[in-house]
Amino acid sequence: MIEIRWHSRAGQGAVTGAKGLGTVVATTGKQVQAYALYGSAKRGAAMNAYNRIDDEPITNHETKMNPDYVLVIDPALAFTDDITKNDKPTTKYIITTNLSKEELISQIPALQDKADRVYTVDAIQISLDTIGRSMPNTPILGALMKVSGMYDLDFFLDNMKKVLSKFPQKIIDANMEAITRAYNEVK
Amino acid sequence: MAKKFELNEVEVWDGNYATSQALRQAQVDVVAAYPITPSTPIVEGYGAYKANGYVDGEFVMVESEHGAMSGCVGAAAAGGRVATATSSQGFALMTEVLYQASGMRLPIVLCVVNRSLASPLNVRGDHSDMYLGRDSGWINIDAFNAQEAYDLPLCAFKIGEHLDVRLPVMVHQDGFTTSHKAQNVRPLQDEVAYKFVGDYVPVDDMLDFSRPVTHGAQTEEDWHFEHKAKQHKALMDSTKVIDEVFKKFKDLTGREYKRVETYYMDDAEVAIVALGSSVETATLAAKQLREEEGIKAGVVAPRVFRPFPYDLIRDALDKESLKAVCCMDKSAPGGAMGALFNEVSAAAYTTQSRPMITNYIYGLGGRDFSIDEAKRIFKEQKAHADAGHITTPIQQFSGVRGPKLGFFETKRGN
CATH class of the missing domain: 3.40.50.920 (Rossmann fold)
Known part of the structure; x- marks a missing residue:
């Protein structure tokens, strides 16, 4: 079982990202869950989304998880959310930020004994450059593919194209570029 | 003629979307609905199918959930396949009409996405609404995950509309935990799903002018009790049909449900x-x-x-x-x-x-x-x-x- 927790703001596409990831993973015969914890959340409110991935049908409906990966797609939430909540000694963190990894870790005490498991990527800037607006959900998945080694980049891109197929070609292309850049730039 | 919807063998759907697809495949004649969290995406999805030509039936927007269930009662009495969805406060507002639907023996399918009842106001899942409706004379079936939120509405039409049953059916799923959690779902192709549900068979429909009938009659102490006793017997006896429909569904899909x-x-x-x-x-x-x-x-x-x-x-x-x-x-x-x-x-x-x-x-x-x-x-x-x-x-x-x-x-x- 792989468990992934997203830290996001409502409107940044974490739910779409989690469902997109689930859809790609399901094409490889695996079982998935993609869900979010939000109620009457308005755009900008902090929220969590979640993925579970396993070879067997997933029957655990507990919201809480002990994540293998924590994806922080809003830079400020790394400081204000409890991003290490319920973590494990092996949990890996992928955080969107414009700071260097060293600068970021020096400002977040909870990460200081986990430096070897922290990865950074500026998913906000990448999405601004490619998609033209702040939409860090797809680039963070590129970074996840690199850090986790879950799938190789070409396979993931091909399948994400299908997930995004209802969008105009220009938007699909921009997302592909964003995923590729994050894959290459995550440190 | 409704367009065919392209479906993969395995889809990643949440419970709401799974239910909306089941309603589409059943080719419901009338959906009368008023949206409420967390069931909104069911009727939202259905409205999108209608707008995009995947549904031949009517989608009626009403002013409240009382109006939604009243619209469903009218359409079902007129002789059509009818369904809607609701949650929580909306369910509470429907309650008066739920008893009309079951007493008039109208096989409406109501998809209930379970949510708590105020006060305090809360949009998340518990079974307060399910329990509120438990004496309303409807068959109540419960889905535990997204796959079941797809499978069981298909079964619900076949159960409720069966000539030996003719009762309305609720299909429950947990608000958010099921309704908003995407999981692997194996849908049936459109024609397979429709063939399983079958064509709607009207009984005593108001639009059959060659054979006028009364719906929504008043009975006092002379007949009311006999009607309610018959209604209860029909509900108790529906188990045979429920078991048969679950058996047919297993034969078709391999997915087994038991009461x-x-x-x-x-x-x-x-x-x-x-x-x-x-x-x-x-x-x-x-x-x-x-x-x-x-x-x-x-x-x-x-x-x-x-x-x-x-x-x-x-x-x-x-x-x-x-x-x-x-x-x-x-x-x-x-x-x-x-x-x-x-x-x-x-x-x-x-x-x-x-x-x-x-x-x-x-x-x-x-x-x-x-x-x-x-x-x-x-x-x-x-x-x-x-x-x-x-x-x-x-x-x-x-x-x-x-x-x-x-x-x-x-x-x-x-």
């Missing part, structure tokens, strides 16, 4: 009885406890909540090995034991083994139900079994902050 689902019950010493997604979490906890600690835990779940399966619950609990059972109610009991406790106890009273039965109120307003908590409750049942008597108050609260609550004591073991 009472049982997990690890063959040699169980302790059991949890629950509804909804918690059934799956509790079953996982039972599996882990068996592996980790050798505690023989099992789970019993009424798939069909109305007509209540007293016979099958009794069969599930009438085992020499079974010593202690916890009934878990996800609805504020309002000055009584939980409904599941009361009904399961009534069924268990007629068993030879008479297991000890306790009651937990849990999960109100969407409070998380964890594997660890399920294990703790199993272990508490084991303590009752080892002591030979109930070691706690009969009714307790799970996962609530503040002073520990407990009501009713007994000295009796069994």
Whole structure:
């Protein structure tokens, strides 16, 4: 079982990202869950989304998880959310930020004994450059593919194209570029 | 003619979307709906199918849930296949009309995405709305995950519209936990799903002008009781058709549904009885406890909540090995034991083994139900079994902050 927790703001596409990831993973015969914890959340409110991935049908409906990966797609939430909540000694963190990894870790005490498991990527800037607006959900998945080694980049891109197929070609292309850049730039 | 919808063998759908696809495939004649969280995406999805040519029927936007169910009653009496969806306060507002629908024997399908009832206002999942409607004369079927939120509405049309039944059917799923959680779902292709549901057969439809009928009649003490008795008999007798439809669905898909689902019950010493997604979490906890600690835990779940399966619950609990059972109610009991406790106890009273039965109120307003908590409750049942008597108050609260609550004591073991 792989468990992934997203830290996001409502409107940044974490739910779409989690469902997109689930859809790609399901094409490889695996079982998935993609869900979010939000109620009457308005755009900008902090929220969590979640993925579970396993070879067997997933029957655990507990919201809480002990994540293998924590994806922080809003830079400020790394400081204000409890991003290490319920973590494990092996949990890996992928955080969107414009700071260097060293600068970021020096400002977040909870990460200081986990430096070897922290990865950074500026998913906000990448999405601004490619998609033209702040939409860090797809680039963070590129970074996840690199850090986790879950799938190789070409396979993931091909399948994400299908997930995004209802969008105009220009938007699909921009997302592909964003995923590729994050894959290459995550440190 | 409605367009065919391209579907993959495996889709990643949440419960709401799965249900909306089932309604589309059943080619409902009229959906009259008023949106409410967390069921909104069902009718939103249906509206999109209508706008994009995937549905031939009518989509009627109304001013309230009372209007929605009234529209459904009118359309069903006129002679069409009818469905809608709601939750919580919307369900409460429909309640008056729910009794009209069942009394008029109109096979409407209502997809209920379970959510708590105010006050305090809360949009998350518990079974307050399901319990509010339990005496309204509808067949109640419960889905535990997204796949079932797709499968069971298809079965619901076939059950409710059957000429030996002709009753409305609710299909419940847990708000957010099921309705907003995307999982692997294996849909049927459109023509296969429609063929399973079958063409709608009108009975005493108002639009058959060659044979005028009265709907919504008034009867006082002279006839009312006979109508209600017949209605109750139809509900109690619907079990035969429910079993047949579940059998046909299994033959078609390999997915098996029973009026009472049982997990690890063959040699169980302790059991949890629950509804909804918690059934799956509790079953996982039972599996882990068996592996980790050798505690023989099992789970019993009424798939069909109305007509209540007293016979099958009794069969599930009438085992020499079974010593202690916890009934878990996800609805504020309002000055009584939980409904599941009361009904399961009534069924268990007629068993030879008479297991000890306790009651937990849990999960109100969407409070998380964890594997660890399920294990703790199993272990508490084991303590009752080892002591030979109930070691706690009969009714307790799970996962609530503040002073520990407990009501009713007994000295009796069994």
